[in-house]
Amino acid sequence: MLFNSINYAIFLPTIFLLYWLACRQRVRLQNLLLLVASYFFYACWDWRFLFLLIFSTILNFGIGIQIEGAKTPSAKRRWFWLSICLNMVLLGVFKYYDFFVLSLRDSLSGIGVETNLSTLDLILPIGISFYTFHGLSYVIDIYLDRIRSERNYIDYAFFVSFFPLLIAGPIERATHLLPQLKATRTFDYDTAVDGMRQILWGLFKKIVIADNCARFANILFDPAAEYSGSSYLLGAFFFSIQIYGDFSGYSDIAIGTARLLGINLLRNFAYPYFSRDIAEFWRRWHISLTTWFRDYLYFPLGGNRRGLWRTVLNTFIIFLVSGLWHGANWTFIVWGVLNACYFLPLLLLGKNRQHLDIVAKGRRFPSFTEFRGITFTFTLTTIAWIFFRAESLTHAWKILRAVFSPSLFQWPSFPTINYAYVNLILVFFFLWIEWLGREEPYAIAKFGQSRPAVVRVAFYLLIGFMIFSLQGRQNQFIYFQF
Incomplete structure (x- = not known):
């Protein structure tokens, strides 16, 4: 269920x-x-x-x-x-x-040798x-x-x-x-209430944000369709938000459910799209898997303690295995290799642990340098997600060729484009709430705590209303396939 x-x-x-x-x-x-x-x-x-x-x-x-x-x-x-x-x-x-x-x-x-190897189709x-x-x-x-x-x-x-x-x-x-x-x-009453609040936010991420973004991502990632580079880029943006809202939404519901039962699960996401470089992104995205590979594969292989080339090899192994873990498709392997290429320069220059704090901690807005780092990291990640979402490598290259062509500067155009603009407003509302709550375990953990109780209740009712009124098609969670 x-x-x-x-x-x-x-x-x-x-x-x-x-x-x-x-x-x-x-x-x-x-x-x-x-x-x-x-x-x-x-x-x-x-x-x-x-x-x-x-x-x-x-x-x-x-x-x-x-x-x-x-x-x-x-x-x-x-x-x-x-x-x-x-x-x-x-x-x-x-x-x-x-x-x-x-x-x-x-x-x-491909080399002229025909075989009768059969698949299991399990x-x-x-x-x-x-x-x-x-x-x-x-x-x-x-x-x-x-x-x-x-x-x-x-x-x-x-x-x-x-x-x-x-x-x-x-x-x-x-x-x-x-x-x-x-x-x-x-x-514990307070723990249970906090668990319910986290479940509420997880449902909002999944139903309102991820499922609505999926409507447009599915249109724009249709292998048979032809769109401009700007349209494909918008589709990649929607998929980036979809996969984050979908998977972190699942994690929030899971962690909140466990808290209702008096059990604490490991944190799985820590606002990864506010990362200032790729190394920080991977400390904040799917944390339980990233640390699993670090502790049970990267360190046993020698980590970065056996010289330069061994460090490079171990890093590629980790990202290759991570790609393969996500699915049996060359698109996932290329996604893993691409992220390894993003990560390696930081590791080799000793800059992979330069952002261990919370971005703009104690401040309402990031500095220009922080904003530039967040934007660049999100762009790199979104390009990598194209391979993750594409049906095949051919499909991914088709999208990338369009993105890096003059059609990137055309105005996006595809079916239901007007609804997509409305969805963008929802996405930016969601990201703003996430930004305001980035110092907490989940975005609305202490939202409006300094305000009167009626304001907090009104906010929760608004979230609940949006869950029931703005729900997209009920989609299975993305990571169920992995």
Whole structure:
């Protein structure tokens, strides 16, 4: 079920009441209830893949115990690599097998070698990248002696499949979430209200901003259409806003939902479009995935501690894997390479950590230098998103050729252009609220706190009214496909 659906609007209050009234302060019963709810939530998508989720859970739960109990380093190492290989096979078969087979077949055909390699045409299980990474981080942390293996299957299965984060993250760590599942959780009114406020803002991002931007992005990214460079650039802008509103909106709803249940999830977005360079952008975009790759891949590869060329290689590996993680398509790989090319100059010049503070902290407006950096970074990111959104590399090059042609200076023209202007007003309203709240965990966390209560309530009612009156077509969240 979608977070922005009537079914979820019934499901969440039901679980909330059972959790706090029927199971209050009984941790084992709370965990069992949320595990059953999570399995039901997942089965609503496709009950057949519930067995794959359970298999993945049992696999890593059992191997975690074997790693901790291994008598020798070599036995410990064997169990560890068995888990890594099985998880990668599980992910690879469903997500990447057809891509590699088709790429190999096309490559061989290009040199005159015909093969009869066949694809599996499997449906991609929703959320498989996310729960596989939950399990991998758990096993790696046990192998590195960062945590003890979990002996309670209910608690471990709950950690892997907690319904707010199961489909599209944040990607949690056992070191962060498992201790919370062991502790007694008591209802806190202020925390619950804050969670509801974050859910409200997440719904606004998804329903009002992302879904309406999607209407125009879909028109302008139609492979069969021909538009001017200015129209394509506007389409790329709408997609940039769409993917941010869609994914960060999902994260806000997930984090807010967890807070209703007394659980704190990792922050996943920190106003990335206000970044002053690409390095800052990647510290603020999909934080749980970025830090996962940093801790479990980049650092083990040696990071930037093994010389210049190894640093360059490791950086490209991280961004290539990040592109491939998003999908089995050459467009995602090029997107990853392009971001590596953006990032490397900062890394090699030692400027990749020069913006660790909040932009224009304590000030209403950014300086000219900050504004220039934000604009340049957003432009680079938007160009990269063209590859991410395009149907193929050919499609992406077609758009880029138009963008970097004289037609860039024509006035945009495409179907429903007048509605697009109205949508731009919504987008700038959204960005202004985000800017005002950029020092908080989410934009409206403390919005209007210095104002009378009636003003705050009026603002929340306005947001609610816009959610119901300006909703676009109900779209599935973008990151469900990854």
